[in-house]
Amino acid sequence: MTDGTTPHPPRHDTFRRLLELAFGAMAGTDPVVVTTNDQMAIRLRHEWRSYLAESAGGLPDIATSMLRTAPVLLIPPWERISGPPAAAAEETPLRSIHEIVVAGIRPEGAEALLAALLPASALTSPGCRRFREIVDHSWQPCLVIFAAGIFAGVHELFDTAAVFWRPRSSAGQPLKLFRFPRHEDEKAVESDFRRLLGRAGGAGKFGYVLPGPPEAGESLSIELHDPVTTARWSELNVWGTTVPLKDLFAFPAPALHRTADRHLLHDQRQDGSVRVVAGRDLRYDGTLAGPDDSSRWAKVPPDRQLQAGDLLVRRMFSPHARGNLVVAEVAANDLPLAADDSLVTLRANGQLGGPQRLVAVLFLRSPLVRAWAVGLSVAALAPSVLRDLPIPQPDAALAVTIEGLESARSQLESWRDESEALLASVFEDESAVTARRRILESGRQLRMRVDAAALLDDFSHRVRTRYPHPIAYRWSEVQVHLSRGAHEAAYEAILETAEVLLCYTALAVLSLSRDAGLRLGAVDGIRKRLSRGGSNGPGFGDWAAILKEAAESKAFRRTPDGDPLNDFSRIFSAPEAASARQRLAGRRNAKSHLRRVDAIDLPSAIEEAHADLTTLLEHVSFLADLPLVHVTGVRWDTLRRTAQVDYQELMGDNALVPGQQRPYANSDLEIGSLYLANEDGQLHLLRPFLLRRRCPVCRSWETFHVDNTPDASTVTVKSLERGHTDTDPALRQVLEHVGFVE
Template identity: 40%
Template structure:
């Protein structure tokens, strides 16, 4: 008895909606036996069904039925016998010839075809030729992919329904849809499909519209033109640069399979002279390592020129289709400890054309193990093809990322050394002659290790990080806040929390003003600050600094900054909802304090807890400040022949202004002695004067940072971020300078 396959419930819904929207009517169903008479297609009961036993008659029969209205064609999926394919040099499937022979009988003819996904996603010549012949007579309106479209067919088999309309002079947009797996609620899939059919551009949840129609030679796998995937591909350049894998590596496949090694009597024991370990797919772990040898490991005698070398990447060949890859390629880098070794025929060898740096090799290996790499390599058919690998874009680290990866590697190695040292101390407990000697050794030798661990744990403490690594004005304010809270003086503690919040925003806003001015960008929020400076009574405050940061976060003028520019980090501060909510709450508290709506003493302890929690959220989001040190340049000596400057500076990090003087070189000859600079993650220096200046405070005699607070007619009044003391500058040059930057 012939079994019957039919559309699954969700697939039938999509096909019905497709015909209603694209053909305005129910179709006739023309079908042939799906699998050599063993499996036939059963159409929905309310659609006319026309069986056609002969696959050769499907194309003319389709043309005849299309004169009556829309058609759903379900050709046989049966494959040609190998002998027939070799004799006639024919394509592998009968439906290829059927599709190539189909012709629209009229300009308004609409036909949908149910096929395996393979001919639409494959780059093989027969598939490209089939698409080319279809394109001569038909426009593709819609292509929908999904697994489990047909009952009685493997749930893992991916099928495709393509809607075709007679070719017109103006090509329509192409709509691609992919039913995800595992499938979400069918209702959600159907609704998104309906929305896609009404779209003329853009992307929905499960589909998108392609306005620029690719040529028929290009496969139409869903991810290839997916805007989300294309955006992620472009984003790879954010790591530094992008190269095709084929520009960096040559690709090799060995001929050593288990059977061939056995026939050639090359298998040997691991202890035999010249024994070489065979790296097979199972030996390449998902975490990017080559597993240690085991009892199942094969050893063989392999010529030296066919062995692996340190720096090679080995990659599992994959032959099974993967609809939704849960991971990328199984890839590992060959190290000296893995040698001597050779790869089996199921492993692809990637050998660097030129030696790669450790960060380069590491980043490429990490990227290849991601699902994105597999997606970019090909049409979700995880068959390792040399062409697909060669064209695969891979990121290359820039200088900053290279440095970060090197530092992480060095830290990892240091942690391993400390672990080994700790193991050595622990294992020595019973190696001493007496228990007293063992006890003393463990205590003395372990002291440094314990101190290292305690110091490392402090780095996870936000307060410690702020007090030791944040710029001096913020670290000073934070230390005072913690001291006030611990002392139990609730009024002073509450005031310190609000002061710290305002000065944090003030400091970061001054950075924004300095950095945008350097790029000749004027923010609208500067107008309000200029008006308050000119008022002469009270300068800018909490709200003004918040306005600067909010404008910077949303300004389109700042969307195309260099990757390492400090504004990229600064703009994220209030972009986070939790930080902005905390800022608003602290601003309201500050405003209430200023207008004598003070918190009742009974409620102060709770108010302190809530306010300090909000301040902590703000500071947590401002952790980028630890990577943007505040520098005071103390001396600059320019070498005209070397074209570089020897710069002496103080890095004002931590809660005390007394810090050692350090030395660096700079390619710039316009650095100002006595001025403050911000150093970004690329090492570039950004002048902060006159938005922030460093001076000895005339009130407390302590070195402090100041910003313009008021500009009355006779002087410019600067205010300290650390303690609020003021500094008057009566020089006309200072007033003129503030005019040049738009603050006067």
């Protein structure tokens, strides 16, 4: 995997230290490292005694011999077998060199301790079940350390496992599972691991103890056996019953294979062709995106096309994805459609009722199913993986409640029918006085219903009520100026709103990309200017450059499904959004250089700029599903391992919002900081890119970002809502830490 010259990642030494602690606690002595010079074997930097085998074939006998006198750390080559398998069970062969090596090692003595560095999939994947069954016949696992980003030459997201085995005994022994997390203080990780080694039961922050190992061959996934997760699985019967997914839905084969059938796909719609949808076409709100410039088309027989009511699940799933499974429903007005092999199609059987179907869909989108999918460690959610997934089905009482919720959807239609009936009866009363009174009273209530419902379809209302506060506030200001006929103020407000929109989304991208370990070259220019000092801080062009790079970067396109970065990186992927941004940028530059719009041309300029701003706002509609959250308090419950979080959801144009409470799985939240709330409830820290503080000018709570650095010790921040500024000397060091200032 590496020639030994590539430097190890910074986390490598901490991982080796965890191994040292484990051998010290379990054997009281250092191990003998048994490995080869094979280029497919990872390299561990250590000072332990080593034995280098000439080939992988000699590793089992050498390790067995060494176990008689010392604990062994085995580092086998990670390589799949080519040609006929060298070792096989009757049903399923062992498929990798490391599987064959481990399976060939024999216990020597009741106290023997064998450890191995393996791909985590060997311990968790369904495809490696036979390997685990063979090993479990002679050994039983007692400790597993999962980690990623440890070894040179191995992708930073590739999951590695250090597994420790003792000879199998009838008494059994506890199994300790530990995750070396990313983006955590490594001293805290080591401290928590020490405590785990001394535990006889219970859980720490990054690991826990099982009373005994799972059944032979079962996955050792730390996510799958998490006590919190297993407790929730055991509670599913509270809903009513659980049945396998295959009993509720059929699995029609995909209409087209992206590779094998690529000759059938074309970029333009033709006579008799239908749109072929892929994973990217599934929205987080459960609907399908409409056709765009990247849509593919093909002639597909009717019996292989999708039907109204079909459910589509994104097949690709990464354990590092932050969101839940993406499940969308095919509506009648989406048809005709066909699915490619990036999707799994679920078609409800004829006996599945409405409430039962709805609960199944909601469950597939739940964090619990996400944890199950992560625990499988599979590269794709194939039908074979999903068939036996237990699905809760509602009991009678819950079904009645769900039916009531479903009936509410049709209420607006009944109001329409009521309105038509009322109009038709205007002159049916014998008394005109009675008819007039009845029409006024009944019509008033109906008008109020319609007015309330109409707001749901009003885009401007959605922006004012469901977009993050800085954007919603600026948009409301635009509407006020337009309604008053204040043309110059309206034009300026439109351009400022566009800049605030780009600023907010770009800074969110910076925060999320830092969490994901992704670098943006567009930040270099901002960092140099801020480091030089002066009043020339980031502006419209910088924010646009960040978003443009995110849209074009291959690294961002490889971001796992469900990550909010996917949505942010696609803001300018549509040509109409990119064009709207460029036109607004041109107007903003012209205004900055005193090239004002003539009074005669101002009304048309306002109309065009407002249309472009609306286009951008429409392309960031996903922001309504990513609330801006201000954490105001955190109370950690050590016994329940949950936190009670006090927060304000800063959505809509009103800054005065009520406080709310919610549970949270971690205690590492900062009181007073802003967070971006993902759809799965995870909170992503926005500090120091976006800050919540009281404005010194207007005394109201506002959202600030870095504006400039007048000198080497001062940082000026500017409000997104009103443009007021403040200074914060303490912010300089934090900005240096995140690479925003040198």
